[in-house]
Amino acid sequence: MTAKMTMLEAINLGIKDAMAADESVILFGEDVADEQGGGVVKATAGLSTAFGERVRSTPISEQGFVGAGVGAAIGGMRPVVEVMMANFLAVCMDQIVNHAAKIRFMSGGQTAVPMTIRTMSGAGFQTGGQHTDWTEAWFAHTPGMKVVMPSNPADAYGLIRGCIEDDDPCLFQESMPLYWVPGEAPVQGNVIRLGEANIVKEGTDVTLITYGRGVADSMAVAQKMAADGVNAEVIDLRTISPLDNDTILNSVAKTRRAVVVHEAVRSFGVGAEISSRIHEQLFSDLKAPVQRVASSDCPTPFCKPLEDAFLYSQAEIEHAIKATLD
Amino acid sequence: MAKALSKETHLAMYQKMSLIKQNDDQIQFEMKTGKLMMPYYSARGQEVIPSAVSVNLNPDDYLVTIYRGIHDSVAKGLPLKDLWAELAGRDTGTCKGKGGPMHITHPETGVMVTTGIVGSGIPIATGLALSSFYKKDGKVTVTNFGDGASNIGAFHEGLNLASVWKLPVVFICANNRYAEHTAYEMGTACDTIAERAASYNMPGVRVDGNDPEAMHAVAKEAIDRARNGGGPTLIEAMTFRFCGHNIGDDSHYIPAEEMAAAKEADPLPRYRQWLQNQGFATDEELTAMEANIAEEIKAAKEYAYSCDFPGVEELKRDVYAYDLA
Ligand SMILES: Cc1ncc(C[n+]2csc(CCOP(=O)(O)OP(=O)(O)O)c2C)c(N)n1
Ligand SMILES: [Mg+2]
Numbered sequence: 001m002t003a004k005m006t007m008l009e010a011i012n013l014g015i016k017d018a019m020a021a022d023e024s025v026i027l028f029g030e031d032v033a034d035e036q037g038g039g040v041v042k043a044t045a046g047l048s049t050a051f052g053e054r055v056r057s058t059p060i061s062e063q064g065f066v067g068a069g070v071g072a073a074i075g076g077m078r079p080v081v082e083v084m085m086a087n088f089l090a091v092c093m094d095q096i097v098n099h100a101a102k103i104r105f106m107s108g109g110q111t112a113v114p115m116t117i118r119t120m121s122g123a124g125f126q127t128g129g130q131h132t133d134w135t136e137a138w139f140a141h142t143p144g145m146k147v148v149m150p151s152n153p154a155d156a157y158g159l160i161r162g163c164i165e166d167d168d169p170c171l172f173q174e175s176m177p178l179y180w181v182p183g184e185a186p187v188q189g190n191v192i193r194l195g196e197a198n199i200v201k202e203g204t205d206v207t208l209i210t211y212g213r214g215v216a217d218s219m220a221v222a223q224k225m226a227a228d229g230v231n232a233e234v235i236d237l238r239t240i241s242p243l244d245n246d247t248i249l250n251s252v253a254k255t256r257r258a259v260v261v262h263e264a265v266r267s268f269g270v271g272a273e274i275s276s277r278i279h280e281q282l283f284s285d286l287k288a289p290v291q292r293v294a295s296s297d298c299p300t301p302f303c304k305p306l307e308d309a310f311l312y313s314q315a316e317i318e319h320a321i322k323a324t325l326d
Numbered sequence: 327m328a329k330a331l332s333k334e335t336h337l338a339m340y341q342k343m344s345l346i347k348q349n350d351d352q353i354q355f356e357m358k359t360g361k362l363m364m365p366y367y368s369a370r371g372q373e374v375i376p377s378a379v380s381v382n383l384n385p386d387d388y389l390v391t392i393y394r395g396i397h398d399s400v401a402k403g404l405p406l407k408d409l410w411a412e413l414a415g416r417d418t419g420t421c422k423g424k425g426g427p428m429h430i431t432h433p434e435t436g437v438m439v440t441t442g443i444v445g446s447g448i449p450i451a452t453g454l455a456l457s458s459f460y461k462k463d464g465k466v467t468v469t470n471f472g473d474g475a476s477n478i479g480a481f482h483e484g485l486n487l488a489s490v491w492k493l494p495v496v497f498i499c500a501n502n503r504y505a506e507h508t509a510y511e512m513g514t515a516c517d518t519i520a521e522r523a524a525s526y527n528m529p530g531v532r533v534d535g536n537d538p539e540a541m542h543a544v545a546k547e548a549i550d551r552a553r554n555g556g557g558p559t560l561i562e563a564m565t566f567r568f569c570g571h572n573i574g575d576d577s578h579y580i581p582a583e584e585m586a587a588a589k590e591a592d593p594l595p596r597y598r599q600w601l602q603n604q605g606f607a608t609d610e611e612l613t614a615m616e617a618n619i620a621e622e623i624k625a626a627k628e629y630a631y632s633c634d635f636p637g638v639e640e641l642k643r644d645v646y647a648y649d650l651a
Contacts, residue, residue: 036507036579059477059513060444060505088443091478126415127365128426130442298645301636302426303415304363309638 003185007178010153010186011043011118014160015080017188019051022078025164026054028065029082029118033057040084041120041179066092066117070099073115078164086121086135086173093138100169101144115170116163122176122213123263123311129299134264139171140241140273146170146194147240151215153183155238158192166194175213175263197244199251203233206324207251208317209274210261211237218261221317230321240270245277252278252286257324259291261317266294291320331542333606335381339538340601340612342377345619346397347594349406352623353396353413357573361631362413364427367394368569371536374593375500375563376401378541379468382549383436388458388467390439390451393428394500394567398470403435406626416633423636424644436465444505445475448484448497455493455558466552467495473562474505476519482526485560489526494552496545497560500535502567507579523560535563536593568592 005013019025027047031037036057038045048055058065062083069079083089089096100113123132139145146168150156156174163170200215201222208218215236222232233251237244252258258278260271271292278290296310350370356362372394380401383389391398400409404420412419413427420432428442438454441447451469458465475481476499488495499519503510516522523530529551533544541563548559566588570577577585601607607615642650 031507036512040506057508057512059508060474061477061479063479064477091443091446091480125365126363126426128428128442129424130428131365296641297650298641301424301641302364302412302421302429303423303635305415305635306424306638306640310641 004182005153005185006180006182007150007153007156007174008041008043008180010157011160011174012045012047013186013188014157015044015164016047016050018080018161018164019047019054022164024076025078025080026072027051027080027082028056028058028069030060030084031057032082039082041176043118044082062088062092063095067095067099069115069117070095070103070113073113073169074103074111078114078116080116080118080164083117083119085131086119087130087133089117089119089135089138096139096145096169097142101142104168105144112167113169114167116160116172117170118160118172118174120174120176123295123300123307124177126302126304126307128302132300134173134262135171136173136240137264137269140270144168145241147173148194148238149173149175149212149240150238151178151212151236154186155192155198155236157186158190159194159238161191162194165191170194173212178213192238194239195242195244196238197247198236198238199233199247200236201232201234203231203255205231205255206233206257206259206321207248207255208232208234208259208261208321209237209248210235211240213263214261217314218317221314221321225318225321230325232321243274243277248274248278249281252282256285256287259293259317259320259324261293261312263295263312265297266292267297269294288324288326291323293317293320331539335542336538336601336604336606338381339377339542340597341615341619342380342401343373343594343597344616346373346377346400348616348619349400349623350397352627354569354573356627364413365393366427366573367571368573369394369397369567371568371588371592372500372502372565373397374538374541374597375498375535375565376470378538379498379545379549381542382546383466383468386436387465388436388438388451388454390441390447390454390467390469391437392440392444392447392471392475393442394472395440395470396427396430399430399432399437399440402437404430404432404437405435406622407629408432410626410630411633414630414633415635416630417636417640418633419630422640424640445471445478445480447471448475448481449487451495451497452484452488452493455488455495455552456491458494459491464553465494466549468498468549469495470498470500472505473499473501473503473510473519474508474513475499476522477513485523485526485528485558488558489528492555492557494555495558496548496552497558498545499560499562500565501562502565504567504571504580506571509579518562520560520562528558528560530560530562532562532564535565536591538593538597
């Protein structure tokens with residue numbers, strides 16, 4: 001039996017190992033220190049006890065402390081900054097979009113911002129319109145930012161370490177529904193380089209391209225459809241920006257059909273970018289147009305029946321795969 | 327010295343306080359039994375503030391509040407049936423079940439915005455007051471927020487703007503000493519929040535937010551000033567939350583003695599006794615008032631559960647002014 005761990009434990013361990021390995025790694029965010037409970041979901045539990053003043057709880061001042069992360073990074077630190085929920089990134093958008101992302105370029109390469117911003121999101125808890133947005137497309141649309149989303153504990157460990165070691169600003173977006181799902185434990189010290197997708201399941205008939213929570217759903221559908229003789233390949237992007245073009249295009253060149261799956265709303269999303277790249281490169285090889293499975297184009301509704309209807313579903317993934325096979 | 331309040335005003339304040347408390351009890355009960363599924367931030371312990379404020383407001387004055395704000399809305403006059411239907415996610419709710427407890431909106435009673443983003447209501451309240459300036463509608467906007475919110479940029483920008491433009495708005499900070507799990511001193515550099523008003527050249531008043539008379543006096547002065555063209559006021563109302571940040575929070579970060587002392591000073595039973603000592607009401611009269619409130623809540627609850635959930639077409643409605651295809 002291989003050891004098991006939850007994604008929360010893996011993220012905690014990843015940050016801990018990164019802090020032990022490099023003194024310039026510092027951590028701050030609301031309630032992250034042990035005196036305040038080690039973070040709202042306890043992702044940072046034990047770290048202030050282990051690393052003292054390298055870990056700080058902040059006031060509710062996202063613009064202030066994310067901006068402080070930018071400055072500390074320019075000054076030679078490697079800050080890991082927690083913004084409690086993805087929606088609160090909107091409060092400090094200026095520091096990220098106008099500063100963190102652009103400073104290397106605007107300074108002609110003299111200064112840089114090796115900062116990791118951790119945040120979480122995810123519908124399904126009836127928390128409504130201001131606590132469930134997915135922001136990967138906001139930041140992937142910002143040159144200079146890297147965007148990472150883990151789908152399992154082992155990857156979460158390797159990817160948070162990859163973000164912290166990376167020399168550019170990274171958004172590490174965590175999926176709340178995945179936090180407590182146990183998975184294979186990471187190999188300690190195993191750093192996953194950003195920009196490399198993972199082929200979770202090989203197949204020949206259609207490529208499912210996804211990330212985060214979409215991986216488990218896509219795998220479930222792939223397994224179900226295998227019984228009907230459909231052999232799907234499943235790609236976990238892990239890094240959304242920069243996108244691993246080679247892995248995507250090699251796979252689709254083989255399967256000649258593709259479906260992109262994400263929880264974020266459909267329009268102007270990551271799925272549109274991937275679909276476009278596939279069409280640009282493989283138009284004449286495709287047997288069907290690329291399909292997108294995503295959540296509805298509206299704010300996340302509160303009540304359960306609407307929230308369920310808003311979210312993409314496994315049935316929609318199956319339907320999209322069938323649409324490429326017709 | 328403020329003029330002594332009438333018996334009617336006292337009883338009106340107590341009525342609101344009891345309503346808020348009983349409503350909170352019932353919400354927590356329904357959540358425990360699994361009938362309500364929602365994030366909930368109880369205001370148990372903070373009943374005095376909106377009760378004392380809202381008896382000074384007109385029905386069409388504006389309110390902007392926060393996730394911990396159901397008590398503010400109820401005190402403002404939000405109908406319980408509409409509230410409960412929203413909490414239950416039904417299509418007859420204030421927001422058709424699409425907003426939920428963190429986004430209660432009911433313009434008919436002046437409940438204009440409820441936000442889940444800390445501090446963001448403050449500039450919006452300033453803007454509502456600006457609309458009153460242009461429309462000369464005589465309305466005052468009141469906005470509620472917590473102590474932690476005074477550390478976010480929106481607070482400072484919103485107050486400054488309201489003062490520069492001398493707008494009819496009252497900023498009410500419920501200082502319950504904690505922001506999630508962070509104690510006041512950990513996150514706030516100044517001793518009081520009221521003193522922050524000095525930077526924006528507006529009156530800043532600190533008051534015992536659990537004392538109905540004191541709270542009423544301060545709120546009345548600020549609301550009168552706003553209505554008479556005197557501009558904004560910042561009120562820091564000292565209070566405490568008895569049930570942690572949200573349901574499920576065990577308040578481990580609050581020293582046990584601090585919590586015990588706060589609960590010992592629970593403003594509700596204290597005021598109830600005081601009303602009797604003053605001869606404003608008998609125990610029987612207050613019990614009857616409370617029983618009426620309980621009936622009203624029960625009816626609202628039953629009504630809510632009898633209503634339907636919204637249909638999926640609601641995903642395409644209200645995203646824009648027209649329905650999506
Ligand atoms: C911009 C933003 N950051 C963080 C949060 C998460 N959060 C919700 S309530 C809260 C504490 C607010 O404390 P305070 O202003 O004192 O109000 P209280 O909850 O005590 O009534 C925090 C940090 C949020 N909702 N919005
Ligand atoms: Mg507070």
